[in-house]
Amino acid sequence: MKVLKFGGTSVGSPERIKHVASLIMPGERNVVVLSAMSGTTNSLVEISEYLYKGNIPGAQETINALEAKYVAVISELFATDGGRLKASEALEHIFALLRSYLSEPLTEAGEKEILAQGELMSTALMQRYLEEKGVRSALLPALDYMRTLESGEPDMQHIGTRLRRMIDLAPKADIFLTQGYICRNSTGGIDNLKRGGSDYTASIIGAVLEAEEIQIWTDIDGMHNNDPRFVEGTRPVGELHFEEAAELAYFGAKILHPSCVLPAKLHNIPVRLLNTLQPEAAGTVIYNFPPDGKLKAIAAKDNITAVKIKSGRMLLAYGFLHKVFETFEYHRTSIDMMATSEVGVSVSVDDDSRLAAIVDDLKHFGTVTVERDMVIICVVGDLEWQNCSFQAKVISALDGIPLRMISYGGSNYNISVLVRSADKLRALKALSAALF
Ligand code: ADP
Ligand code: ASP
Ligand code: MG
Numbered sequence: 025m026k027v028l029k030f031g032g033t034s035v036g037s038p039e040r041i042k043h044v045a046s047l048i049m050p051g052e053r054n055v056v057v058l059s060a061m062s063g064t065t066n067s068l069v070e071i072s073e074y075l076y077k078g079n080i081p082g083a084q085e086t087i088n089a090l091e092a093k094y095v096a097v098i099s100e101l102f103a104t105d106g107g108r109l110k111a112s113e114a115l116e117h118i119f120a121l122l123r124s125y126l127s128e129p130l131t132e133a134g135e136k137e138i139l140a141q142g143e144l145m146s147t148a149l150m151q152r153y154l155e156e157k158g159v160r161s162a163l164l165p166a167l168d169y170m171r172t173l174e175s176g177e178p179d180m181q182h183i184g185t186r187l188r189r190m191i192d193l194a195p196k197a198d199i200f201l202t203q204g205y206i207c208r209n210s211t212g213g214i215d216n217l218k219r220g221g222s223d224y225t226a227s228i229i230g231a232v233l234e235a236e237e238i239q240i241w242t243d244i245d246g247m248h249n250n251d252p253r254f255v256e257g258t259r260p261v262g263e264l265h266f267e268e269a270a271e272l273a274y275f276g277a278k279i280l281h282p283s284c285v286l287p288a289k290l291h292n293i294p295v296r297l298l299n300t301l302q303p304e305a306a307g308t309v310i311y312n313f314p315p316d317g318k319l320k321a322i323a324a325k326d327n328i329t330a331v332k333i334k335s336g337r338m339l340l341a342y343g344f345l346h347k348v349f350e351t352f353e354y355h356r357t358s359i360d361m362m363a364t365s366e367v368g369v370s371v372s373v374d375d376d377s378r379l380a381a382i383v384d385d386l387k388h389f390g391t392v393t394v395e396r397d398m399v400i401i402c403v404v405g406d407l408e409w410q411n412c413s414f415q416a417k418v419i420s421a422l423d424g425i426p427l428r429m430i431s432y433g434g435s436n437y438n439i440s441v442l443v444r445s446a447d448k449l450r451a452l453k454a455l456s457a458a459l460f
Pocket of ligand 3: 031220280281
């Protein structure tokens with residue numbers, strides 16, 4: 025059994041939905057995870073924002089526009105009136121639910137329910153399309169098995185038990201369809217695995233079912249060696265180690281959700297990144313293999329803030345770093361990069377929502393400086409420290425670009441530098457030119 029996940033653009037139009045249906049191989053009893061059609065989750069976010077602001081006409085207009093889009097999709101997708109009718113009925117329920125929020129103040133739980141509708145719509149459409157095509161599919165509702173613990177981590181045991189039971193209850197199905205992204209939290213409320221989280225759904229399912237492979241189908245032929253949105257001439261990387269893929273996903277390679285690698289890695293299940301628009305392309309396979317001494321790819325993580333704490337008096341004393349880290353921990357803010365010297369420490373964070381309180385607390389231990397609008401540029405590969413010169417090539421490629429921080433040796437897989445946002449493009453291009 026394989027797990028196949030199709031992202032938003034892969035199911036973004038009637039034509040694409042038909043194409044995905046043709047890629048799903050009946051007979052293998054694979055699990056197919058679908059995202060919302062591209063643009064839908066953004067519209068649902070927008071609806072919630074209008075509702076929070078009490079702008080009912082704004083919410084209404086966005087719901088109407090979304091509904092018009094789906095009405096058009098249904099009329100093009102289905103060949104028969106029967107198919108159209110069934111799909112329209114399913115979606116009518118969803119739009120009625122969205123409209124029910126127009127008359128009450130929005131709560132966080134309500135927002136989560138609104139955000140869940142995109143995946144419920146795409147799977148409803150696909151299920152009915154497959155039915156019209158005579159394919160025997162079974163829908164596995166994610167809200168009936170996907171659950172997180174109080175810690176926010178997936179409840180793997182519960183998910184595995186429920187999912188296996190649901191699969192056993194559908195012996196005639198050739199294909200299992202399910203929603204990415206959506207889940208229930210530890211109190212049973214509707215929740216989600218954060219934006220882009222359908223990749224994570226696929227990986228969790230692959231892990232609990234001990235699948236043969238997890239396939240992430242998207243709009244590009246695998247992990248490229250640099251961000252194709254900013255650099256021309258990037259090329260797909262054939263193979264990535266789990267650790268390399270995890271670093272790239274964490275440091276901004278949007279093709280993979282950062283949490284997606286871990287469940288697959290722990291269960292040693294290969295993850296294949298494939299292109300729906302070019303199914304014959306080899307893509308990227310992520311698995312465990314011996315060190316190969318190669319540089320693989322460059323990624324960038326935006327909206328980073330650097331925080332420097334300088335203390336002539338305390339740094340040499342025991343416990344200075346402990347106090348600094350404890351402050352970040354207390355404010356539940358994780359640190360991405362760090363650099364230390366005898367008189368101070370610099371760290372970078374991507375979540376600055378609690379920064380004012382953090383800075384306030386850190387002022388007990390030293391002089392604090394904050395620099396915003398920074399970017400982490402991360403070069404990933406098999407960078408075992410005895411393999412000389414990788415770091416020299418990286419640093420010399422960045423000659424002329426001010427580097428706020430450098431991090432090397434934290435793992436065998438990355439060298440990261442912190443630069444100003446204004447220098448991001450220049451840095452990415454210079455690295456591609458020098459390294460590939
Ligand atoms: P999906 O909707 O299928 O989940 P995403 O938009 O989340 O797709 O991810 C695919 C996109 O990731 C690509 O279109 C590409 O622009 C972007 N991307 C960023 N970095 C990389 C990279 N290193 N390799 C491939 N794609 C990347
Ligand atoms: N639909 C969700 C999003 O747009 C989840 C996903 O596509 O992975 O973030
Ligand atoms: Mg994605």
